[in-house]
Amino acid sequence: MDTPNRNQITTPLSQFEDSPVFNYINSLSPIKTVKSTRISHTLNSFSFATLPSIFTSPHVSSLKETRFLRRHQFSDPSKPEFSSDNENKRSAIERVMDVAHNIDEQQYFERRSSIDEAEPIYECSELAVEVSRTLIYDCGSPVCSATPCNEIESKYVSEFAGTSSSGLPSAQEASETGFLGNGVQLEGISMTENNTEGAGRDWESMISGAAGLLVFDSPDEGEAFKGLFRKPLDSGTRLRTSLMSEFTHDESTQSLDQVGLEHRESENPCSQVGEEGRLNVMEATGDIPASSCPHSHVPEPSEQIDNEPNPNLHRGIRRRCLVFEIGGACNKHLGDSSSSCSSFLSQSDVNIESNVKQLVPIKTGTESSRRILPGIGLHLNALARTSKNYSISSHEVLTTDQEYLDKSPAVTSMEMRIIPYENGGQGIEDTSQASGYIANEEFNQNSPKKKRHVQRKLETAGESEGCKRCNCKKSKCLKLYCECFAAGVYCVEPCSCIDCFNKPVHEDTVLSTRKQIESRNPLAFAPKVIRSSDSVPEVGDESSKTPASARHKRGCNCKKSGCLKKYCECFQGGVGCSVNCRCEGCKNAFGRKDGSALIGAEAELEEEEETEIYEKTVVNKSLQKNVIQNSVEQNPDSALPATPLRCVRESVRLPFSSKTKPPRSSFLSIGSSSSFYGSQKFGKPNFLPQPKFEKRIQAVPEDEMPELLQGNCSPISGIKSASPNSKRVSPPHCSDFGVSPGRRSSRKLILRSIPSFPSLNPKD
DNA sequence: GAGTTTGAAACT
DNA sequence: CAGTTTCAAACTC
Numbered sequence: 001m002d003t004p005n006r007n008q009i010t011t012p013l014s015q016f017e018d019s020p021v022f023n024y025i026n027s028l029s030p031i032k033t034v035k036s037t038r039i040s041h042t043l044n045s046f047s048f049a050t051l052p053s054i055f056t057s058p059h060v061s062s063l064k065e066t067r068f069l070r071r072h073q074f075s076d077p078s079k080p081e082f083s084s085d086n087e088n089k090r091s092a093i094e095r096v097m098d099v100a101h102n103i104d105e106q107q108y109f110e111r112r113s114s115i116d117e118a119e120p121i122y123e124c125s126e127l128a129v130e131v132s133r134t135l136i137y138d139c140g141s142p143v144c145s146a147t148p149c150n151e152i153e154s155k156y157v158s159e160f161a162g163t164s165s166s167g168l169p170s171a172q173e174a175s176e177t178g179f180l181g182n183g184v185q186l187e188g189i190s191m192t193e194n195n196t197e198g199a200g201r202d203w204e205s206m207i208s209g210a211a212g213l214l215v216f217d218s219p220d221e222g223e224a225f226k227g228l229f230r231k232p233l234d235s236g237t238r239l240r241t242s243l244m245s246e247f248t249h250d251e252s253t254q255s256l257d258q259v260g261l262e263h264r265e266s267e268n269p270c271s272q273v274g275e276e277g278r279l280n281v282m283e284a285t286g287d288i289p290a291s292s293c294p295h296s297h298v299p300e301p302s303e304q305i306d307n308e309p310n311p312n313l314h315r316g317i318r319r320r321c322l323v324f325e326i327g328g329a330c331n332k333h334l335g336d337s338s339s340s341c342s343s344f345l346s347q348s349d350v351n352i353e354s355n356v357k358q359l360v361p362i363k364t365g366t367e368s369s370r371r372i373l374p375g376i377g378l379h380l381n382a383l384a385r386t387s388k389n390y391s392i393s394s395h396e397v398l399t400t401d402q403e404y405l406d407k408s409p410a411v412t413s414m415e416m417r418i419i420p421y422e423n424g425g426q427g428i429e430d431t432s433q434a435s436g437y438i439a440n441e442e443f444n445q446n447s448p449k450k451k452r453h454v455q456r457k458l459e460t461a462g463e464s465e466g467c468k469r470c471n472c473k474k475s476k477c478l479k480l481y482c483e484c485f486a487a488g489v490y491c492v493e494p495c496s497c498i499d500c501f502n503k504p505v506h507e508d509t510v511l512s513t514r515k516q517i518e519s520r521n522p523l524a525f526a527p528k529v530i531r532s533s534d535s536v537p538e539v540g541d542e543s544s545k546t547p548a549s550a551r552h553k554r555g556c557n558c559k560k561s562g563c564l565k566k567y568c569e570c571f572q573g574g575v576g577c578s579v580n581c582r583c584e585g586c587k588n589a590f591g592r593k594d595g596s597a598l599i600g601a602e603a604e605l606e607e608e609e610e611t612e613i614y615e616k617t618v619v620n621k622s623l624q625k626n627v628i629q630n631s632v633e634q635n636p637d638s639a640l641p642a643t644p645l646r647c648v649r650e651s652v653r654l655p656f657s658s659k660t661k662p663p664r665s666s667f668l669s670i671g672s673s674s675s676f677y678g679s680q681k682f683g684k685p686n687f688l689p690q691p692k693f694e695k696r697i698q699a700v701p702e703d704e705m706p707e708l709l710q711g712n713c714s715p716i717s718g719i720k721s722a723s724p725n726s727k728r729v730s731p732p733h734c735s736d737f738g739v740s741p742g743r744r745s746s747r748k749l750i751l752r753s754i755p756s757f758p759s760l761n762p763k764d
Numbered sequence: 765g766a767g768t769t770t771g772a773a774a775c776t
Numbered sequence: 777c778a779g780t781t782t783c784a785a786a787c788t789c
Binding site: 470471472473474475479481482483561566567572 | 786787
């Protein structure tokens with residue numbers, strides 16, 4: 001099972017450090033142990049390095065990260081001691097890691113496999129979580145991660161508190177390790193602290209210090225990281241991916257199996273719950289990584305095994321999803337009673353048992369989502385997922401026990417939809433999350449009323465934010481008619497579709513169909529609204545008014561709606577009509593195709609008129625109360641709406657009525673969308689319809705890029721920029737984008753992103 | 765909630 | 777590529 005190295009690593013670090021052998025090793029190892037500092041660097045570099053990968057393909061990155069995460073978690077179980085001597089452990093770990101550097105990746109992998117056997121369960125889920133978290137936290141957006149996370153953590157922690165000692169070694173380890181960067185670590189830490197002190201504080205501090213967050217607990221981890229990172233950096237995404245896939249595959253399978261066993265073994269449901277909770281927290285936080293699969297834990301194992309063409313990629317996601325759901329459920333349950341949690345846990349553990357349903361769908365969903373949507377689709381998925389996650393999370397919370405069980409499948413799907421990165425996203429998401437959490441808390445506390453209330457919140461926030469729901473009857477949700485499919489996400493329970501094939505179970509079908517459509521139109525799944533870099537005027541700049549700043553990729557063809565209703569994609573996307581539009585009688589409030597931008601008094605007059613019309617039509621419905629002006633503000637970041645990591649800033653809610661499905665665009669608004677609108681001051685921000693999230697993705701202007709990177713989000717921000725969305729934005733073939741002169745800049749952006757653009761092939 | 769309108773997507 | 781059909785969202789009642 002354990003390789004010699006492994007064993008060493010496993011041994012308590014504290015002892016290790018002191019041991020002469022350890023010292024000797026240190027002296028021998030070419031790499032000098034640098035403690036915390038070095039580690040932090042590693043992490044940073046890691047994150048940065050990962051960024052590109054992320055851009056390339058979300059999957060890959062996630063996988064890598066996942067792997068990473070797993071690693072440290074693994075170490076945990078074997079080392080209860082760590083908790084006591086965190087610092088010592090770290091140092092020891094670091095040392096070990098240094099030593100580990102020497103080890104080849106292959107070795108690492110081998111170990112990994114062996115370790116995996118020994119290691120239990122959490123890896124996948126945790127990894128996924130970590131990844132997502134990492135992204136989120138990295139983002140640095142305090143907002144997103146901090147608050148929600150804290151709350152969530154606290155909840156989870158509280159839940160865990162009782163069980164954590166036995167059940168969640170990994171979590172403890174993580175906490176001990178001090179893996180701030182990763183969601184897992186954070187969770188673990190928070191949890192741990194909570195148990196003892198109060199998780200929230202550390203969490204915050206950690207977040208603030210995000211840079212140094214990543215610390216590997218176990219030597220193995222370090223190795224793992226090294227291996228992972230090295231390869232990616234050196235070889236490139238592909239290599240990573242392949243490696244990842246391999247690893248994940250093997251490991252995942254093992255881990256899954258183990259997980260199931262462990263869960264069963266562990267009588268403490270809580271322990272699982274704790275982990276799940278973590279995941280949930282992450283998701284809720286907005287980390288979510290993508291895939292948050294609802295039931296990640298239990299189902300995954302079986303699912304992965306079954307599905308598995310690419311277990312790796314989805315693994316993390318799946319688990320997340322699973323975890324998330326579970327966690328959510330657990331949370332509720334916990335709130336209600338410990339027993340409930342246990343039930344959840346049992347479910348998750350057993351996956352197989354009652355959850356089989358969930359598992360299957362989830363698993364597929366997760367994987368499929370990733371696989372299927374590796375390219376553009378993924379971005380959408382991510383976005384959708386994110387939003388969905390939130391919504392889902394809220395759902396879960398709301399749903400609570402019974403509902404949860406019933407919904408579990410749905411939840412799963414939803415989670416699957418959601419992508420972790422999105423969290424990063426922004427205000428909206430955050431909001432949703434926050435709401436979700438709140439809801440959860442309320443829930444936990446109790447009354448059905450609260451639940452309802454929460455649900456409403458969730459619906460409002462979650463749906464509006466991101467969840468898509470379709471109502472397809474004949475397309476089987478395998479055509480672009482289907483919003484879910486078009487968005488690159490699986491259909492979820494809330495969908496009212498009939499004969500839906502857009503589910504994880506039909507992953508192959510979905511992928512093949514997707515490829516088919518993409519072969520026909522490479523940009524089919526790309527955002528429909530493109531924002532040209534030049535257009536990115538500063539906020540307040542009048543140029544922003546010019547509709548040209550953001551345009552619909554292909555333009556609309558409206559004849560009767562006057563481009564004043566959501567029938568019009570341009571209007572729906574919150575952009576003005578452009579030359580590309582073939583609309584008749586265009587009155588698009590965001591900009592008419594002819595002059596597009598209304599200028600001067602005339603423009604004002606027209607705007608007023610339009611505004612009135614708009615208000616009559618849309619505004620009334622949507623409840624002007626949610627004015628979105630703020631949302632409109634464009635931040636360069638907004639340009640990256642799609643980027644998952646992006647910190648959620650201001651969640652802006654578009655005026656759309658709550659009834660109306662929340663356009664996925666909500667995400668956009670979250671992240672980047674704001675930039676859109678903001679740049680274009682249509683003077684009627686209130687009107688702005690929520691653009692469909694996906695549609696909004698734009699190329700990020702070069703200028704903006706720096707900000708992104710710098711942005712609150714430090715490394716993460718960068719990642720965000722790499723977000724799937726951006727990828728989507730950059731289609732392999734930019735021909736479409738090049739249409740208007742104004743788009744040059746966008747084109748540049750696209751080109752940039754292109755490299756990262758994930759290949760359609762999921763396995764890539 | 766059912767029915768209508770609308771325009772994108774798909775098909776020919 | 778244009779015209780037609782299909783489809784599901786958006787909208788209305």
